[in-house]
Amino acid sequence: MTRNVIVLGGGYAGTMAANRILATGRDDVTVTVVNARPRFVERIRLHQVAAGTASGEQEFDDLLHPAARVRIATAQRIVGRVIEIEGGERLPFDILVLAVGSRGRPLVEGALDVSDHGEASRAREILAGLPAGEWVSVIGGGLTALETVTEIAETHPRLRVRLVADTPPVAGIPARTRRKMLRRLDRLDVEVVTGKATRTQHARLELADGAGFDSACTLWAAGAQAPDLARVSGFTVDRFGRMVTDDALVSVDRPDVVGVGDAALPPQAPRPSCQAALPMGAHGAETVLALLDGTAPTRFDLGFVAQCVSLGRHYGVVQPTHRDDTLRPTALRGRIGAVGKEQVVRMTLRWIRKQRSARDAYSWPHGGPDASEPTGTAVR
Ligand SMILES: Cc1cc2nc3c(=O)[nH]c(=O)nc-3n(C[C@H](O)[C@H](O)[C@H](O)COP(=O)(O)OP(=O)(O)OC[C@H]3O[C@@H](n4cnc5c(N)ncnc54)[C@H](O)[C@@H]3O)c2cc1C
Numbered sequence: 001m002t003r004n005v006i007v008l009g010g011g012y013a014g015t016m017a018a019n020r021i022l023a024t025g026r027d028d029v030t031v032t033v034v035n036a037r038p039r040f041v042e043r044i045r046l047h048q049v050a051a052g053t054a055s056g057e058q059e060f061d062d063l064l065h066p067a068a069r070v071r072i073a074t075a076q077r078i079v080g081r082v083i084e085i086e087g088g089e090r091l092p093f094d095i096l097v098l099a100v101g102s103r104g105r106p107l108v109e110g111a112l113d114v115s116d117h118g119e120a121s122r123a124r125e126i127l128a129g130l131p132a133g134e135w136v137s138v139i140g141g142g143l144t145a146l147e148t149v150t151e152i153a154e155t156h157p158r159l160r161v162r163l164v165a166d167t168p169p170v171a172g173i174p175a176r177t178r179r180k181m182l183r184r185l186d187r188l189d190v191e192v193v194t195g196k197a198t199r200t201q202h203a204r205l206e207l208a209d210g211a212g213f214d215s216a217c218t219l220w221a222a223g224a225q226a227p228d229l230a231r232v233s234g235f236t237v238d239r240f241g242r243m244v245t246d247d248a249l250v251s252v253d254r255p256d257v258v259g260v261g262d263a264a265l266p267p268q269a270p271r272p273s274c275q276a277a278l279p280m281g282a283h284g285a286e287t288v289l290a291l292l293d294g295t296a297p298t299r300f301d302l303g304f305v306a307q308c309v310s311l312g313r314h315y316g317v318v319q320p321t322h323r324d325d326t327l328r329p330t331a332l333r334g335r336i337g338a339v340g341k342e343q344v345v346r347m348t349l350r351w352i353r354k355q356r357s358a359r360d361a362y363s364w365p366h367g368g369p370d371a372s373e374p375t376g377t378a379v380r
Contacts, residue, residue, distance in 0.1 A: 014099030039057040040057065098230065099263060099281065146169060301366045
């Protein structure tokens with residue numbers, strides 16, 4: 001009997017999961033990737049999409065195993081063993097891999113979300129058309145905001161660029177690296193404003209304390225959350241909408257749904273990141289194979305390696321971490337850091353492609369904390 005696996009969400013975790021299941025060559029399983037967009041989005045390049053230095057898209061044909069079926073559709077709800085998609089169609093499954101990722105939840109009215117390909121592309125168009133001297137604001141104090149503001153400042157030197165954060169930017173980074181990052185902002189003439197942005201209207205950005213600034217384009221690069229899908233489908237979720245799973249990535253609510261990537265919350269609670277999404281996708285595939293065979297799935301274990309950040313195309317930081325994701329004191333900085341970060345970004349696609357060839361073609365570092373240990377110093 002052929003069993004039907006649906007991978008819902010064709011991002012880093014979903015494509016990795018689909019490729020690993022199909023790499024087994026089993027003829028008793030079909031894998032369909034259901035994705036809202038017709039192309040794979042390289043989310044870790046979306047700050048570049050906004051600045052205009054990358055397209056941030058790849059063809060699924062170039063990434064997925066040839067036996068993978070692809071369906072372009074947006075899921076509205078999961079009811080029993082059926083996914084309801086927009087337009088009323090219903091897609092049945094035997095096992096579901098929930099891999100719908102996350103996206104920004106802009107708390108500032110009128111800001112464009114840099115973590116959405118459509119909105120990042122819209123920002124690119126706006127920035128390209130702005131006259132010299134216009135202000136652009138990026139909201140957020142973490143690594144994504146820093147990457148976005150520096151990429152824009154470097155690519156559009158004729159524009160004036162500001163970072164708005166309600167806490168000191170990248171506060172969790174070791175002092176020496178943080179100083180260098182702030183110096184990079186200074187070199188690129190990025191103005192840093194401390195305050196809580198509330199809304200943007202008529203090319204002005206307003207702060208909670210009543211202050212206001214000119215801002216012809218405002219981008220949101222702060223907190224993200226999972227889509228509402230798991231919650232509206234009745235799954236147990238946390239306050240960010242992530243589906244709660246056991247330590248093997250199986251939903252705590254039902255044994256035929258596996259959660260991977262940003263949309264899932266296992267007890268180990270890895271930092272939502274591409275670095276976690278790829279191993280979760282691969283391990284999620286192993287869990288699916290165990291469920292198909294009626295054997296016990298194993299615990300997901302991920303050891304973190306580094307946090308990588310680009311500050312424009314010519315400066316980057318590769319900050320090694322302990323396996324539990326706490327930061328080590330030393331880092332690769334400068335041009336060599338930029339090269340390191342770019343290599344890591346390219347490797348993500350290479351790993352997904354490589355996973356097509358054999359079940360064990362992709363592996364990842366283990367030795368991460370278990371659920372009882374404290375989590376790392378997440379700053380993205
Ligand atoms: C600008 C930026 C830079 C980043 N840089 C880094 C970095 O350097 N390192 C790092 O580790 N992490 C980085 N991240 C975080 C990283 O991008 C995410 O953690 C990662 O993309 C999560 O992968 P995922 O597969 O879980 O989800 P995603 O990559 O978000 O993929 C989810 C997929 O699900 C689809 N989908 C969603 N809802 C539905 C639905 N209802 N129906 C059908 N399909 C749906 C989406 O279209 C998407 O294709 C960055 C994020 C941003 C925004």
